[in-house]
Amino acid sequence: MTATEAAPRQTGHGAPPAGGEVRAALTSEATKLRSVRSTVWTLVVAVVAVVGIGAIITAARVSRWNDLSLRERLSLDPTTVSLRGVFLAQLAIGVLGVLVISSEYTTGMIRTTFAAVPRRPLVLFAKAVTFTVVAFVVSTVACFVAFFIGQSILSAKHANVSITDSGVLRAVLGAGTYLTLVGLLGIGLGTLLRRTAGAIATLFGLVLVLPALTEALPSPWDTDVGKLLPINAGRALFAVRPSTDLLSPGQGFLVLLATVGVVLVLATVAIVRRDA
Amino acid sequence: MIEASDLTKRYGSTVAVDALSFAVQPGRVTGFLGPNGAGKTTTMRLILGLDRPDRGHVTVAGKRYADYHFPLYEVGALLDAKYVHGGRRARDHLLCLAQSNRIPRRRVAEVLELVGLSDVARRRVATFSLGMSQRLGIAAALLGDPEVLMFDEPVNGLDPEGIVWIRNLFRSLADEGRTVFVSSHLMSEMALTADHLIVIGRGKLIADEAISDLLSRGVGRVRVSSPELDRLTALLEAQGARIDRAADGAVVHELAAPAIGEIACHNQIVLHELTPEHASLEETFFELTNESVEFHGETAVSEATAR
Numbered sequence: 001m002t003a004t005e006a007a008p009r010q011t012g013h014g015a016p017p018a019g020g021e022v023r024a025a026l027t028s029e030a031t032k033l034r035s036v037r038s039t040v041w042t043l044v045v046a047v048v049a050v051v052g053i054g055a056i057i058t059a060a061r062v063s064r065w066n067d068l069s070l071r072e073r074l075s076l077d078p079t080t081v082s083l084r085g086v087f088l089a090q091l092a093i094g095v096l097g098v099l100v101i102s103s104e105y106t107t108g109m110i111r112t113t114f115a116a117v118p119r120r121p122l123v124l125f126a127k128a129v130t131f132t133v134v135a136f137v138v139s140t141v142a143c144f145v146a147f148f149i150g151q152s153i154l155s156a157k158h159a160n161v162s163i164t165d166s167g168v169l170r171a172v173l174g175a176g177t178y179l180t181l182v183g184l185l186g187i188g189l190g191t192l193l194r195r196t197a198g199a200i201a202t203l204f205g206l207v208l209v210l211p212a213l214t215e216a217l218p219s220p221w222d223t224d225v226g227k228l229l230p231i232n233a234g235r236a237l238f239a240v241r242p243s244t245d246l247l248s249p250g251q252g253f254l255v256l257l258a259t260v261g262v263v264l265v266l267a268t269v270a271i272v273r274r275d276a
Numbered sequence: 277m278i279e280a281s282d283l284t285k286r287y288g289s290t291v292a293v294d295a296l297s298f299a300v301q302p303g304r305v306t307g308f309l310g311p312n313g314a315g316k317t318t319t320m321r322l323i324l325g326l327d328r329p330d331r332g333h334v335t336v337a338g339k340r341y342a343d344y345h346f347p348l349y350e351v352g353a354l355l356d357a358k359y360v361h362g363g364r365r366a367r368d369h370l371l372c373l374a375q376s377n378r379i380p381r382r383r384v385a386e387v388l389e390l391v392g393l394s395d396v397a398r399r400r401v402a403t404f405s406l407g408m409s410q411r412l413g414i415a416a417a418l419l420g421d422p423e424v425l426m427f428d429e430p431v432n433g434l435d436p437e438g439i440v441w442i443r444n445l446f447r448s449l450a451d452e453g454r455t456v457f458v459s460s461h462l463m464s465e466m467a468l469t470a471d472h473l474i475v476i477g478r479g480k481l482i483a484d485e486a487i488s489d490l491l492s493r494g495v496g497r498v499r500v501s502s503p504e505l506d507r508l509t510a511l512l513e514a515q516g517a518r519i520d521r522a523a524d525g526a527v528v529h530e531l532a533a534p535a536i537g538e539i540a541c542h543n544q545i546v547l548h549e550l551t552p553e554h555a556s557l558e559e560t561f562f563e564l565t566n567e568s569v570e571f572h573g574e575t576a577v578s579e580a581t582a583r
């Protein structure tokens with residue numbers, strides 16, 4: 001070392017603290033998540049969608065109750081009906097997931113972030129974990145509210161179920177889990193594509209357009225492949241009545257987890273290899 | 277201390293940084309100078325580990341940037357004042373950076389005070405002027421009270437008062453023994469700010485020396501005037517000088533004033549003026565970069581001159 005460098009510095013905090021990088025990255029990402037308005041807006045839209053759409057669809061079903069055949073009444077899954085808002089809410093949660101990282105790429109903030117935390121996988125990990133906690137808590141609370149509102153509406157026709165009935169609690173928790181996983185898919189796609197619009201379009205395509213395309217496949221491919229798509233794997237998670245065109249809840253969860261896992265692994269590879 | 281060795285970075289077929297080796301020493305302000313597109317920003321991105329070099333390596337205080345767990349304690353950098361999320365309040369922007377490196381929360385208020393942004397700490401960054409964004413970027417660089425500070429074109433967008441402020445800031449940071457590395461394409465700015473210059477052109481190192489050396493090395497020239505100017509210039513040209521005729525005399529290149537005086541004396545020519553002139557830093561810069569530019573082609577000439 002040179003003589004000049006050995007000269008004592010007149011200011012400074014001294015040595016940086018040893019260890020605690022993971023905790024530091026998590027705290028930092030939590031601050032980022034709470035300090036932008038898009039987080040609040042997308043979560044508000046998601047909650048309104050789950051609770052509002054669930055109540056409207058359930059009420060519509062009840063109002064047409066006398067027109068329904070006995071078969072239709074018996075095949076009704078009261079839990080799934082009350083959670084119908086999840087289909088809209090997934091878009092809001094997905095957008096939040098994408099924005100968690102794509103907003104850093106589009107603004108250039110990602111370079112400031114990587115200059116502060118050179119271990120890029122740690123940044124992605126911290127983003128995924130903080131998002132998971134927030135999205136899961138908000139989604140799950142919304143799903144419970146939607147469930148209880150829905151059941152009170154259905155109780156007018158004595159078609160309601162109890163949270164303690166077999167499979168019901170699993171379905172409500174499954175709906176919150178599904179929303180969280182769609183958001184994580186958004187983080188993965190946002191990282192891979194680095195553009196908000198492109199990542200959102202890809203996510204919506206995966207969730208909404210692909211199921212329509214697989215319907216065009218010849219039988220039995222249409223259902224066999226269709227089952228594996230995120231939206232149908234998700235439906236398996238929050239359905240109480242078993243259905244032949246859905247996987248079991250456990251399989252659905254594993255398929256979803258694998259899909260999200262693959263995308264996040266690809267995202268990690270990309271984030272490390274690419275210039276920022 | 278920043279040490280680059282054989283640093284090379286290509287983007288496709290363009291070589292942005294070409295076998296660059298240099299050391300930025302602590303205790304002084306080092307200017308990093310070159311025309312637009314010379315590779316200054318790329319070099320800084322390589323230092324920060326944002327880009328991966330194709331060849332060579334660069335260390336900060338002896339370590340690769342990527343090997344720091346909490347780099348903000350060692351290096352503070354301002355690459356682009358716009359590299360922030362506009363929807364975030366200034367204070368939250370600094371807070372999330374501080375938290376990522378376990379820098380105490382109170383530093384956020386301290387650096388905001390230091391750069392004069394305390395009153396707008398709660399405003400969202402998107403509402404900031406470029407000058408305010410620059411100050412926020414400088415605040416972020418100072419968060420960890422680092423040994424090494426790096427600024428890419430920090431003067432852009434600052435008002436005259438801000439420019440004086442930033443010059444004084446660089447000076448005091450260097451006087452505290454820190455390494456201060458400042459890029460600019462403006463020679464005049466560097467002349468006022470820097471002690472030492474690293475000049476690059478087309479990704480290659482052109483000069484790495486003290487400003488004073490660079491100036492004295494700078495192409496000397498002598499202004500002469502005489503009633504017998506034609507006879508004098510003919511004699512000087514015979515001695516290898518290059519002459520530029522001016523309205524009130526001539527400018528002599530490549531021959532020193534004493535030699536000109538002696539030639540005039542031997543030939544009994546009356547001199548009305550014999551004034552040695554030092555090239556300005558700006559002219560030296562052009563002389564230096566033009567060489568590199570001529571060597572490679574046309575485009576960078578217009579970049580260098582179109583200021």
